[in-house]
Amino acid sequence: MRIVIVEDEQLAADKLVELIRAYDPASTIVACLDSVADTVAWLSTHAAPDLLFLDIHLADGLGFEIFAQTAVPCPVVFTTAFDQYAIQAFRVNSIDYLLKPLTPRAVADAFRKYEALRRTLAPAPPATIDYLRLLDELRASEARYKARFLVRAGQRIKTIAAAEVAYFFAEDKYTYLVTGAGPRYVVDFTLDDLEERLDPALFFRLNRKFLASLPAIHEIHAYFKGRLKLTLSPPVDAEVLVSSERAAPFKSWLDR
Template sequence: MKVAIIEDEIPARQQLISLLKKLRSDIEIVNESTSVKEAVAFLQRAPVVDLLFMDIQLNDGLSFDIFKKVSVSCPVIFTTAFDQYMLDAFRQNGIDYLLKPLKKADLAQAFTKLEKLKSHFSSDIVDALRSVQEGQSGLRKRFVAKKGVSFKSVPVDEIQYFFSEHKVSFLVNREGEKLILDKPLTDLENELDPDVFFRINRKYIASISGIESYRSFEKGKLLVQLIPAPREEIIVSQEKASVFKEWMEK
């Protein structure tokens, strides 16, 4: 397995290399970059790389800047001392997000996730993820969502509703599974069929099949019952109540 490392801290880079050698005998380190500029120059040569390790805060910017300047065609494992970049990481080719100092067990789990992705998708991992996530038309047919350490492909017609909690987006399928998504609800709303999905409020987008019933609530609002039932009351505002009723009757 050909691996490239983008890390500007020498001790952190040495620790990562040491852990990699202990975990995998087939690892070949093909490049060590210390900045966005060096990484872009390396990736522009279109080298064959199976996996990238990226620190997020580099000496000349964030590693996310790399994706703006060059196409990255392999999975990425992000390593950082900060947890606030997690959603941005998974919007790129990120398959895992490891906090420093790195632990052997976490790194081993990341490789397990990589192997599961390989077995799940018969073609290239990144191409498969992108084709599923971006879709071939304006409206999404399926989503790739995170479940534990793995990723799961979920057809749109199996999604009951989406919701946001602590700035993280989730989908809930017919089986009641709650899976993590890498986009805010505002972006998701633009990719969904408006005849099938409705933005109930700031926190929820529901499919027609995910709505069991609704009833009048205080001051012209509506109280919506979703399937499976969430832990909180789902309210449609007075301003959106008439639009919601019209949508339900389509």
């Protein structure tokens, strides 16, 4: 089997190569590409591979842009750290959608789907898809999540990117933003507002007082009655507990 990998993170690409070879040592990785432009050029000048593993977030754009620029005449397995693109992925010729970090089981399942498809189906004519409209929808879905916050630091006003936020917490009728570097700032949002505005793949509502990003979760301990006790980074004086009702969704969020 001839396989092309499109992945802009070298460690992730190396891991995927390892997983592919572990499942099917006879397969051949004919190209490892890292951008939309390189992939379009490769597909335009080479024979079609049997299978394409395609990361969605690439350095020069979304992997979906490839479909708008050239024919992709083979089944595609999408790989991504986020789950917000699943619907769009299956509107193109995708057979699977794998969330990072990739596992041997996930890659094996993708191969089994490919093998089942090859055995049972004749090649289908290419679907007529408005790729430009699809890309517009993707960009709009990305834009709906809040990307930055305007905060006051003394007499200055500054912006803080959502990616810099460790967690938010509510105290005495105020909501505070805490960065990974430690400083905290008052923001004009309730935690309920923030829960709706922030990307749920990146932030989780721990309880009534805390909304945290994944990098802020430093330690997790089992606690009484099915609850979880967390240590956040930067440290916080208050006890941070996840209720027994939210423990399972929290673990699922961590394990994406």
